[in-house]
Amino acid sequence: MDKTVLKExxxxxxxxxxxxxxxxxxxxxxVFKQYDKQAGVCICCQALFExxxxxxxxxxxxxxxLLEDLKAAVGE
Amino acid sequence: xxxxxxxxxxxxxxxxxxVEYEHDEKGAEFAARxxxxxxxxxxxTLVVDLGNKNYSFALMPGDxxxxxxxxxxxxxxxxxxxxxxxxxxxxxxxxxxGISPFGAKQxxxxxxxxxxxxxxxxAINAGQRGVMLIMTPGDIIKALDCDVARIxx
Numbered sequence: 001m002d003k004t005v006l007k008e009x010x011x012x013x014x015x016x017x018x019x020x021x022x023x024x025x026x027x028x029x030x031v032f033k034q035y036d037k038q039a040g041v042c043i044c045c046q047a048l049f050e051x052x053x054x055x056x057x058x059x060x061x062x063x064x065x066l067l068e069d070l071k072a073a074v075g076e
Numbered sequence: 077x078x079x080x081x082x083x084x085x086x087x088x089x090x091x092x093x094x095v096e097y098e099h100d101e102k103g104a105e106f107a108a109r110x111x112x113x114x115x116x117x118x119x120x121t122l123v124v125d126l127g128n129k130n131y132s133f134a135l136m137p138g139d140x141x142x143x144x145x146x147x148x149x150x151x152x153x154x155x156x157x158x159x160x161x162x163x164x165x166x167x168x169x170x171x172x173x174g175i176s177p178f179g180a181k182q183x184x185x186x187x188x189x190x191x192x193x194x195x196x197x198x199a200i201n202a203g204q205r206g207v208m209l210i211m212t213p214g215d216i217i218k219a220l221d222c223d224v225a226r227i228x229x
Binding site: 023044045050 | 105139140
């Protein structure tokens with residue numbers, strides 16, 4: 001009988017919080033820093049517990065671009 | 077109002093003032109705004125992995141970012157990493173947005189950012205979303221027996 005092994009997905013999703021992304025993928029911290037100027041705040045300081053979808057809306061960031069940059073940073 | 081954090085401080089005869097607010101958002105920024113307290117004096121409590129299944133609290137000014145390398149130096153370990161939400165909640169028994177270094181489920185060491193020492197009073201989470209404690213940085217050190225170090229970027 002075949003065994004089915006389920007693994008936790010390792011992709012960055014918009015509902016993940018900044019904390020969960022940074023803690024899982026350390027390289028993403030640099031990406032968030034690149035968006036600080038556009039956001040007008042330090043994202044890793046002031047939006048650590050927020051999902052990135054909410055961060056994008058609040059600080060006027062392009063969510064798709066942010067997701068692409070985060071994924072590129074971790075090689076997804 | 078009583079939380080595990082408040083009970084912990086009461087047992088240690090440490091004085092504090094409880095401030096409640098309508099919790100709509102997680103994080104120090106919202107809490108500071110809601111209670112009318114400066115963000116740089118509102119502490120966010122982060123849980124950090126020190127390696128070898130050791131963890132620590134990093135007590136940070138709400139407007140600053142943690143410097144993991146400096147924290148590693150302060151804790152005398154090779155490297156540190158922030159833990160994810162699930163791990164922080166499992167270790168502390170508190171929900172993110174309501175994590176207090178006092179009365180946590182697992183006893184963790186703690187490091188407080190040195191620049192907080194210059195304030196007479198700071199705000200820190202009481203272990204429940206929407207409840208903050210106003211107290212002196214010195215009393216935080218007394219309650220946790222924590223180290224003081226520069227751990228901000």
